[in-house]
Structures are given as C-alpha cells and as structure tokens.
Amino acid sequence: MVSNGNQGNSPPTFKRHLQIVGRELQPDEQVQPLSAHAQASSAQTSVSDAQVFSFCMSTELGIARISHMAERGYKLQSMAGSEGKLAILFGKDADATNLTLIATAADQSPLLQNYRLSAKTLEHVYQDGNHWLFAYSDNRRYPSQRILMTEGYEDLLQAIKRIWRLDYRITSMACKGSQWLAVASQLPQLYEQSYFTAPDLDCLQEMTRQAWKEGKTIKAITYGEGRWLVMLDKEPARIAQKWYTKRSFIDLRNKTREEWSRGFRVTALAKSDDLWMAVVSKS
Numbered sequence: 001m002v003s004n005g006n007q008g009n010s011p012p013t014f015k016r017h018l019q020i021v022g023r024e025l026q027p028d029e030q031v032q033p034l035s036a037h038a039q040a041s042s043a044q045t046s047v048s049d050a051q052v053f054s055f056c057m058s059t060e061l062g063i064a065r066i067s068h069m070a071e072r073g074y075k076l077q078s079m080a081g082s083e084g085k086l087a088i089l090f091g092k093d094a095d096a097t098n099l100t101l102i103a104t105a106a107d108q109s110p111l112l113q114n115y116r117l118s119a120k121t122l123e124h125v126y127q128d129g130n131h132w133l134f135a136y137s138d139n140r141r142y143p144s145q146r147i148l149m150t151e152g153y154e155d156l157l158q159a160i161k162r163i164w165r166l167d168y169r170i171t172s173m174a175c176k177g178s179q180w181l182a183v184a185s186q187l188p189q190l191y192e193q194s195y196f197t198a199p200d201l202d203c204l205q206e207m208t209r210q211a212w213k214e215g216k217t218i219k220a221i222t223y224g225e226g227r228w229l230v231m232l233d234k235e236p237a238r239i240a241q242k243w244y245t246k247r248s249f250i251d252l253r254n255k256t257r258e259e260w261s262r263g264f265r266v267t268a269l270a271k272s273d274d275l276w277m278a279v280v281s282k283s
Contacts, residue, residue, distance in 0.1 A: 051077070051265055052090040053256055055249040059131050062086040063101060070096045076135055080269035080276065081128030087249055087276060089266050099123075100136040106176050121145070122183050127174040132181070142185040144168075149181050153197065153225055156180040160195065169193045170231045175224025192234040193219070197227045201245065204228050208243065217241050218279050223272040240264075240282045245275040252276045 052074055056062040059081075065088060066076050075093035079086055100120065106129070120136040122145055127133070146168065150156040153175075160170060160182060168184035170193065175181070194216065198204035208218065208230065216232040217239045223229070242264070246252040256266060256278055264280035271277070 050092055051260070053253055053266065054088045054090070055253070056086045056088065058084050059086065059103060059128050059133075062088055062128070063103065066090075066099075066101060070099060072096075075099065076101075076124070078266065078269045079124065079126045079128075079133070080271040081126070082271045082273075083129045084131075085249075086128050087252065087269055087271070089269060091265075095137065095139065098138045100138070102134040102136070103131045106130050106132060122147070122172070124172045125174045125181050125183055127176045129176075132174070132176070142187065144186040146184045147181060148184055149179070151180075152178050153180055153227070153229060156182060156229075157195070157197075160184075164193065169233075170195075170220060173220045173222045173229065173231060175222050175229075178225060180224060180229075192216075194232045194234070195230060196232070197229050199227045204230070208241075212241060217281065218243070218268060221268050221270045221277070221279060223270055223277075228270075228272070237283065241267075241279060243277060243279045245272075245277045247275060249276055252278055256280070 052069060054065055054069075056065050062079075062081075069076075069090045073092060073094070073096050074090035075096040076088065076099065077091040078089040081087065106127070120138055121141045122134060123137050124135040125132070125147075126135075146163065148156060148159045148163065150159055163170075163184045166186075167190055168186050169190070170182050171185045172183040173181065194211075196207050196211070198207055211218075211230075211232050214234070215238065216234045218230055218241060219233040220231040221228060221243075242259075244252075244255055246255060259266075259278075259280045262282075264282045266278050267281040268279035269277065270279075
C-alpha cells in the first residue's frame with residue numbers, strides 16, 4: 001500500500017522522568033555513572049568517529065546506558081528492541097543532556113497526559129516489547145505536535161492522511177501488537193511525505209528501490225501485524241540510503257562497522273519478529 005501526503009566548566013545533568021517496573025524517578029534526581037556491572041551487561045558496543053552503537057539486555061540497562069552516554073556528550077538518535085532487549089544508537093551532540101526519557105509498561109496507556117507536547121519536543125517514540133519509551137528534548141523544534149494512537153495499522157494510515165491535510169508530517173513511529181503510535185509534527189517548511197507497507201523483505205526491497213529512484217528517503221520504519229510500515233520524505237537534498245537486516249545484534253553491529261567505513265551513518269533502527277534492521281544514509 002502506498003500513499004502520498006503532498007498537501008498543503010561543571011558536569012552536565014541528565015533529566016529523567018521514568019515510570020518503569022513500578023518505580024518512579026523524579027526529573028531532578030541525580031544520575032549515577034553506569035556501574036562496571038551495568039557496562040559489562042550492556043553487551044556489545046561499537047564506536048565510530050560520530051556514532052556509538054550499543055546493545056543492552058534490559059530496558060533498565062538501556063536507560064542507564066543513555067544516561068551514561070549523555071554525560072559523555074552523546075545523544076540518543078535511534079532505538080529498537082524486542083523482549084526488553086535494546087539496540088541503541090547515539091550521536092555526538094552538544095545538547096546530549098537536554099533529554100527527558102519516559103518509560104511506561106506496555107500494558108499501560110502510552111499517552112502520558114502529564115507531559116505537554118507544547119512544552120517540549122517529542123523526538124522519538126519506541127517499543128522494546130515490554131515498554132513504551134518516549135524521548136523528549138527541551139528545545140521546542142516544532143510549532144505543534146500530536147500523537148496518533150490507533151488499534152490496527154489501517155486506522156493509523158487513515159489518521160496519517162488526515163493529519164497531513166493539517167500540515168503535519170510523521171517524525172516517529174512504533175508498534176506493539178495491534179497498537180500503533182505515530183508522532184505528527186507541524187513543520188516550518190513542508191515537504192512531500194508518503195508511506196508504503198510491505199509484507200516481506202522482497203517487497204520491501206522492491207518498494208524502497210523505487211522510492212529511492214524517485215528521490216525519496218526513509219524517514220521512519222517500524223514493524224507490526226506482520227508487515228513493515230515505511231515513512232518516506234522527499235526533500236531537496238539528495239541522500240544515498242540503504243538498509244540491511246541481520247538475525248543477531250552482533251551481525252548487525254559488524255555490518256554497521258563496514259558501512260561506517262564507507263561513510264554511511266545509521267539513521268533508523270527497527271526490529272521485526274526475528275530480524276534486526278538498520279537504515280544507513282550518506283549525504
């Protein structure tokens with residue numbers, strides 16, 4: 001399925017607000033450095049000159065890793081997971097500590113009414129299989145944002161078409177079972193956005209190749225209900241892209257190292273039932 005939306009010198013602190021495993025941390029709580037045990041338990045870490053790629057065996061370790069990396073000046077760029085295991089991508093950023101992370105159990109409502117989108121920017125929404133995770137920055141990047149939540153991908157696609165007509169564009173997506181979430185952001189400068197769904201990798205490969213020929217790039221990708229949902233942007237700058245899947249994080253990490261050496265950087269991560277995916281881009 002395809003649709004087009006062309007309408008219309010002190011150490012930093014890392015703020016967290018977490019609701020996870022029944023425990024709540026206040027935003028001003030001091031963050032402790034990642035312990036040696038936690039560093040060891042966060043499994044493999046791969047580093048380039050601009051990005052760091054880590055794998056954590058639990059959501060708690062992933063959150064600790066995000067805190068630790070923020071103190072080193074690396075900001076969360078993308079994440080994907082399953083059964084509590086997380087692949088996390090970081091990028092060097094002067095505003096790395098300017099982040100609020102909220103996590104809720106998957107069986108709770110993911111829409112947190114006590115966090116106003118007008119006050120912060122919702123950069124990313126993720127699913128690790130057990131939790132919804134929301135990453136906010138303090139810098140207000142968009143005039144307005146909305147969260148779309150539906151049961152079933154068909155309803156999400158209809159909601160996306162409606163929000164496009166109001167000059168919003170999708171900036172992040174996630175899925176848990178039949179529940180889909182998308183972050184819609186009102187952009188200062190509009191560009192064409194479209195999507196397609198693909199039931200398998202062969203179809204995904206064919207449709208992304210066609211999209212790239214048309215000058216489109218992958219903005220966000222997620223998997224749910226047995227299909228891939230791909231959001232595409234068409235912007236003036238030409239960007240080279242490719243994607244690859246691996247059955248283990250170690251294989252994904254090794255392939256990513258190869259792409260780093262070719263000048264590509266990871267711009268999106270996704271997880272299907274049995275595959276890890278990375279989308280890499282090069283200007």
